[in-house]
Amino acid sequence: MNYENRDSMGMYRPFQNNPAALSSEDGPGPHLMGAETLIGNNVFNHEGLNLGDIKEIMLDMRSGGVSYAVLEFGGFLGLGSKLFAVPWGALTLDTVAKRFVMNVSKEQLENAPGFEKDDWPDMADPMWEQSVHDFYGTKPYQRPL
Incomplete structure (x- = not known):
């Protein structure tokens, strides 16, 4: 399982269809992530x-x-x-x-x-x-x- 699958609050949704956004400083992930989404x-x-x-x-x-x-x-x-x-x-x-x-x-x-x-x-x-x-x-x- 990965952090996108465990994201019950939608914090990674803007990044799921835009891999270029992962290198962005905007929004959560990968620089700031929810602990609950990382467990598992x-x-x-x-x-x-x-x-x-x-x-x-x-x-x-x-x-x-x-x-x-x-x-x-x-x-x-x-x-x-x-x-x-x-x-x-x-x-x-x-x-x-x-x-x-x-x-x-x-x-x-x-x-x-x-x-x-x-x-x-x-x-x-x-x-x-x-x-x-x-x-x-x-x-x-x-x-x-």
């Missing part, structure tokens, strides 16, 4: 392998910034799958295919720091945060003082 979007790697879909978007309530997308990967019909906190900076929006892309292989993701649905990590722990950013090669964004 597929995430692929650069080889075209579907890595799963976004289950949640984690906001830093201190700064208002987006910290992570929670990606569900593996398993079958939700059984045996695992969740992964992917730094927002590790994702790129592909506006042509209408999906997210990240630069990891299936094997790399299988070895990523993940967690179970009923055992979420302490995402405010600086050591946990650093380990996630180290894995994906991203830097935590700077919070305002």
Whole structure:
């Protein structure tokens, strides 16, 4: 599923029949998008392998910034799958295919720091945060003082 399919408020309608508008600064998307429309979007790697879909978007309530997308990967019909906190900076929006892309292989993701649905990590722990950013090669964004 993609953000246009999940758009219940019509925010992307002006862009659906005008691909040139996606490079415009007018209106929502791809520079400003609704979080609800992004949940459920597929995430692929650069080889075209579907890595799963976004289950949640984690906001830093201190700064208002987006910290992570929670990606569900593996398993079958939700059984045996695992969740992964992917730094927002590790994702790129592909506006042509209408999906997210990240630069990891299936094997790399299988070895990523993940967690179970009923055992979420302490995402405010600086050591946990650093380990996630180290894995994906991203830097935590700077919070305002």
